[in-house]
Amino acid sequence: QLQLQESGPGLVKPSETLSLTCTVSGGSISSTSYYWGWIRQPPGKGLEWIANIYYSGTTFYNPSLKSRVTISLDTSKNQFSLKLTSVTAADTAVYYCARQIYNFGDYPYYFDQWGQGTLVTVSS
Amino acid sequence: DIVMTQSPDSLAVSLGERATINCKSSQSVLYRSNNKNYLAWYQQKPGQPPKLLIYWASTRESGVPDRFSGSGSGTDFTLTISSLQAEDVAVYYCQQYYGSPITFGQGTRLEIK
Numbered sequence: 001q002l003q004l005q006e007s008g009p010g011l012v013k014p015s016e017t018l019s020l021t022c023t024v025s026g027g028s029i030s031s032t033s034y035y036w037g038w039i040r041q042p043p044g045k046g047l048e049w050i051a052n053i054y055y056s057g058t059t060f061y062n063p064s065l066k067s068r069v070t071i072s073l074d075t076s077k078n079q080f081s082l083k084l085t086s087v088t089a090a091d092t093a094v095y096y097c098a099r100q101i102y103n104f105g106d107y108p109y110y111f112d113q114w115g116q117g118t119l120v121t122v123s124s
Numbered sequence: 125d126i127v128m129t130q131s132p133d134s135l136a137v138s139l140g141e142r143a144t145i146n147c148k149s150s151q152s153v154l155y156r157s158n159n160k161n162y163l164a165w166y167q168q169k170p171g172q173p174p175k176l177l178i179y180w181a182s183t184r185e186s187g188v189p190d191r192f193s194g195s196g197s198g199t200d201f202t203l204t205i206s207s208l209q210a211e212d213v214a215v216y217y218c219q220q221y222y223g224s225p226i227t228f229g230q231g232t233r234l235e236i237k
Contacts, residue, residue: 047174047217049226062225063125096173109221110164112185114173 002027004097004115012091012122018084022097022115023077030055030075035100035108038071038082040093041117048093052100052108053080060108087122094119126150126220130229136237143205145232147218152198155222162222165194165203168231169214177216178203210236 008020022036029036037052051061051071059071065084073080084091095118098111127150137143153162161181166174176185178194181201191206205212213236218229 046231047219047228049228060224064225098173101179107221107224108226109162110176110179110219111166111174112176112179114175117173 002099002113004099004113006095006097006115006118008095008118008120010119010121012087012120013124014088014122015086018082018087018091018095018120018122020082020095020097020118020120021079022081023079024099025078027099028075029073029078029080032104033102035060035102036073036080037098037100037108037111039096039098039111040091041096042090042093050082050084050095054102054108089122092120092122125225126153126223126227128218128220128227128229130216130218130232132232133230134233134235136235137205137208138237139210140207141237143208143212143234145203145216145234147196147201147203147229149199149201149220149222151222153220153222154198161197161201162220163194163196163201164219164221165192166217166219167212167214168217174217205234208234208236 003025005023012018035052038050053059053071068085070083097115099113101109131146163181165178168174182194215231
């Protein structure tokens with residue numbers, strides 16, 4: 001059974017870099033059938049897609065965050081990661097990692113498996 | 125960006141009654157070459173991640189009760205719960221995956237009347 005687990009600091013200072021890792025167990029991130037993505041949810045608000053990545057390294061970013069975001073993967077550890085630079089209080093949110101269904105030649109589809117999420121607070 | 129607008133923002137329905145949530149996209153999410161609507165629905169309970177309910181606008185995810193159904197095409201979609209159960213209290217989101225960036229509706233909060 002696939003499991004995704006987010007990890008990283010729960011508190012980040014303004015202007016610093018938020019770094020999170022998602023560890024995937026029960027399945028391989030090298031599968032050709034999936035992208036792997038990050039979605040965030042500010043407290044009490046809705047969902048915002050951040051970025052996703054394929055095992056080959058192909059990435060998609062939300063233009064609203066693209067200048068500050070880097071997504072990467074480590075197939076040897078079955079992990080993928082998120083870095084968000086120059087954070088402000090507006091970046092305070094629960095950050096989810098998720099698996100995204102993909103059919104070769106198309107864009108990634110819906111998210112069928114999610115991690116439990118990790119709350120990251122930006123505060124001095 | 126494709127803007128997803130849900131209605132209503134909140135909804136209270138009696139147990140056993142039908143609940144209907146609407147989602148409208150700012151442009152069509154129907155891909156004519158395969159006649160598929162690139163639209164999914166999720167359920168999110170407090171303190172939990174979203175759970176996939178419906179994809180391709182009307183295909184129920186494995187394990188999702190058949191009281192949940194999705195319908196619609198093009199720009200207008202509906203999630204219907206045919207007979208509301210207490211465990212269905214949650215926030216429901218639609219999501220389009222027709223184009224990048226992926227976007228979600230603002231959510232609809234469903235409560236028991």
